[in-house]
Amino acid sequence: MIKEALQYLIGLGNTRTEEVGGQILSTQPMHVIDEPTCKAIVVHSLSGLVQYLKSEFDGSQTLMIHVEDPTTVNVLTNFTRDRKRNLLVQAKAMIPEFRCDKWYGAEDFNIKPQSVFVTNAHRDDMLKVVGNIKDENVATFGDDGVSQQVTAKTGVATVGSVKVPNPVKLAPYRTFVEVRQPESNFVFRMRSGPECALFESDGGAWKVEAMDTVQQYLQKELDEQIEAGTIVLIA
Incomplete structure (x- = not known):
């Protein structure tokens, strides 16, 4: 057991890494530390989301706005070092309660x-x-x-x-x-x-219409940023 442990330690000393196709490859297993992510800010209106984006409070990086559904809009960064996206801001609509299918x-x-x-x-x-x-x-x-x-x-x-x-x-x-x-x-x-x-x-067609309406609102309010390429908007 001691012999195998010593051989493993010697092998670690000979570790070699190379970049192939944009990926880092190693001759030995490597412990990867995930890049820290921030906690997303949650707002409850589209106007609040627009105010944040126009302020450039977190810099002028390129961002993606994703209209996820009629009540959720996410603001995402580019890929991080470990191929993940950071969620910077999320807009969640406050909807009054009414249940269909309920008597x-x-x-x-x-x-x-x-x-x-x-x-x-x-x-x-x-x-x-x-x-x-x-x-x-x-x-x-x-x-x-x-x-x-x-x-x-x-x-x-x-x-x-x-x-x-x-x-x-x-x-x-x-x-x-x-x-x-x-x-x-x-x-x-x-x-x-x-x-x-x-x-x-x-059949749920209203959801598509609502998402299109939200996208049109954001397109109008953030037209300059979208034209400049600092914001990508998808729904």
Whole structure:
């Protein structure tokens, strides 16, 4: 055992390194110390991200902006010595809570779209029905899986059957507030209780639209840096 240890130590003394194809190769195993990385700054708005980039607080190095998803934008460096990228800044959108596929009581549902959805005609039509339901029974006659009817106020003192609007085009707050919120189709359903729910029906196409909108915002705000080649923007 002592002999093998001595031979190993002698071998270490004869270690030779060469650069081949941009990589450092060694005749002996080498202990590689990873280059230290900084902790990313987290901001919660696109304007905060733009302010950081325009300040050049960490120098004028070339950076990549990656729009990862509708609520996340990352600012990355070039490859480091050990072929990794540093995450300098991350923008995370603060999104109000609303769950699709979840049944809400009529009162809760009446409040949610008013606080977490952009105002449009379809939202208002839906709220008129929800806000005027008269009893706890949702009629199922004529329900073909798309259209429903409920008993609701139809005038100052009258009660009648009204058709539940469906599908509805709505724009929940799902990305950064500085950009336009994407509209998409939802299936609006009601059941006894009364309870209401929304179900996404666009296959996630809104996510692509939201990312494109975020990219356009950053392209406009950082046009000079992008033209100069100090920032690369991808989505």
